[in-house]
Amino acid sequence: MRSGAITLLVAAMLPLPAAAQQDAPALPKGVVAACLADTPRGDLDPDCIGAAANECQQEPGGSTTLGISECLMAEHAEWDAILNEQYKQMRDRHADDRAAADGLRAAQRAWIAWRDAECAFRYDSYGGGSMRTVASAGCQMGLTARRALELRAMHE
Numbered sequence: 001m002r003s004g005a006i007t008l009l010v011a012a013m014l015p016l017p018a019a020a021q022q023d024a025p026a027l028p029k030g031v032v033a034a035c036l037a038d039t040p041r042g043d044l045d046p047d048c049i050g051a052a053a054n055e056c057q058q059e060p061g062g063s064t065t066l067g068i069s070e071c072l073m074a075e076h077a078e079w080d081a082i083l084n085e086q087y088k089q090m091r092d093r094h095a096d097d098r099a100a101a102d103g104l105r106a107a108q109r110a111w112i113a114w115r116d117a118e119c120a121f122r123y124d125s126y127g128g129g130s131m132r133t134v135a136s137a138g139c140q141m142g143l144t145a146r147r148a149l150e151l152r153a154m155h156e
Contacts, residue, residue, distance in 0.1 A: 024061060024067070024070050025056045025057065025059035025060065025061050025062030025067050025070060025071055026056065026059055027052050027053070027055075027056045027071060027074040027075060027078070028052055028055045028056065031048075031051055031052035031055060032052050032075060032078040032079060032082070033078075034048070035048035035049065035051060035052075035145075036082060036148075036149075036152075039149060041152060041153050041155070042153045043149070044146050044149045044150055044153065045146060046149075049079075049141075049142060049145040049146070050072075050075065050138075050141065050142065050145075052071075052074075052075045052078070053068075053071040053072045053074070053075040053141065054071075056070075056071035056074060056075070057071050065130045065131065065133065065134060068134050068137075069133045069134050069137045072134065072137035072138050072140070072141045073137050073140070073141070075141050075145075076137065076140045076141035076144055079141060079144045079145040079148050080144050080148075082145075082148040083144055083147055083148035083151065086148050086151035086152045086155075087104075087108055087151055089151075089155065090104055090151055090154060090155070091104060091105075093155070111147060115139075115140070115143045115144070115147070118139060118143065119136050119139035119140050119143065120136070122135045122136055122139045123135060123136035123139075
């Protein structure tokens with residue numbers, strides 16, 4: 001399953017009435033980009049991962065289970081875009097080395113499968129409780145952020 005597929009799966013499990021969609025909490029602009037910029041290469045677990053989602057949760061509607069999940073998924077989307085850019089840069093770097101490029105692609109596909117299985121496990125571990133969506137969204141966001149930082153560190 002691709003990262004977007006998990007996000008859609010989580011989103012599909014959260015049917016929203018039209019009024020709730022209009023009141024969705026907003027992710028603050030620039031927080032994830034600042035986290036990336038301020039994190040030294042090689043630091044794969046900075047305290048700023050999750051900061052945007054935490055700020056988002058202070059917005060009206062952000063402290064509900066649905067709001068928390070939406071905030072986590074919004075931050076995940078930003079980290080996923082960064083991850084995709086870092087992956088593209090690594091592919092470009094190895095454009096003349098087919099074995100390395102193929103190895104990177106295989107590693108990334110395996111990582112995606114592992115991340116999706118790990119986050120599905122976290123979702124399933126909550127049984128039927130509403131916190132399972134928060135656990136899955138948080139897992140997706142955190143693991144994606146760390147992988148984006150890991151790919152960036154490989155540029156050294």
